[in-house]
Amino acid sequence: MNALPYLLEGLKVTIYIFVIAIILGFIIGLIMALLRLSPIRALNWIAKIFIDAIRGTPILVQLFFFYFGLNSLEFISFDRTTAGIITVAINAGAYFAEIIRAGIQSMDKGQTEAARSLGLTSAQNMRYIILPQAFRRMLPTFTNQAIISLKDTSLLSVIGIADLTQQGQIAIAATFKAFEIWLVVGIMYFLLIYLLSLLSNFLERRFELR
């Protein structure tokens, strides 16, 4: 039998989960970073607790918590894919939050002072002056996190999501060709990650550092 259709099916699921999770994760990270830097103490704490909780626990435990833990409550029911996406997104979000916070804090204070002295509000300063510069500088670190998150998606196979890793196992059960199939699965992950770094390089050139 031919294992390739199985693997391609799994690849699609992996890409689908990764793309949604990384976008959500970025939004979560941006919001958490801004809360973390906000002058309002309560918001600060919310973000800090979130970030510390996620960074301080294994992603597999988080996955089990979101899937088995939350689903054991009567009023919540997540399907596998939703639980998987949430886990990867929240995990990426916590790391993005710290990357973005550090990026914003590393900006020269003179930029903010110039913007505020012109009458820009602090939100306008963030949007037009600080974030565009900080994001450009953070691109390599963002790429790193995206690669880690992509690898994290392979853990989702343990709750039965039909991602590339899970489909590899299924294909092996049918063909008994463990060596060839894990090799091909590995190459597929590698190519995905290679594509990600190409994209990152392209963006870095597109938004050249001034």
Next chain:
Amino acid sequence: MTMIDVKNLKKSYGKFEVLKDISVEIKEKEVVCVIGASGSGKSTFLRCLNRLEEITAGQVIIDGQDITAKEANINKIRQEVGMVFQQFNLFPHKTVLENIILAPMKTRGTAKAEATKNAMELLEKVGLKEKADSYPGELSGGQKQRVAIARALAMNPKVMLFDEPTSALDPEMVGDVLEVMKQLAQEGMTMVVVTHEMGFAREVSDRVLFIDEGVIAEQNVPGELFSNPRNKRTQAFLSKVL
């Protein structure tokens, strides 16, 4: 008419009192230079005038508006008070033109075409029209500072604050920047200039404030203050810098 009225201004960082009871009135169209030793509080004083520093006590009134009042709309007030920094602080990810039109467009809703037209006139005035599409990283220090002045002027401010605008420049660049400032003074801009350029203070300013240990130790018209300083500390300071 009084443009800037500072009443009993005090500023502390923790227990350290940088400004101790400063009161001064600056008239419309007046050009005031602020001199003093490093660490005496000149920058702090200037930054209190647009509330980049929150003051500890006292009042700062600009064009009749108490900018330190709780209900004061500080963003609105800052639109009227231009500031030029020692380190230029241009936005490096934006072109010269974008640096200048950003604030008028975002804070006043000026249309892009109008903001651009105004910006080009200002660039012409500071002699950098051909640099409109350059990025700050492609300019010399003197050019950067002239763009920074144009950027502040684009908001049509009533007051311009300068914090050592030429201190970060190579000597041969200083003249161009001072020239632009001189022209601005002649056009009747109200200016407060922290500077080590005693020549500029002498030639252009209407009054010189000597700040020492957080107070205005002496103030006078430049001719008097430079040739006939009364305070011992002023004499000591001037003998070092002149």
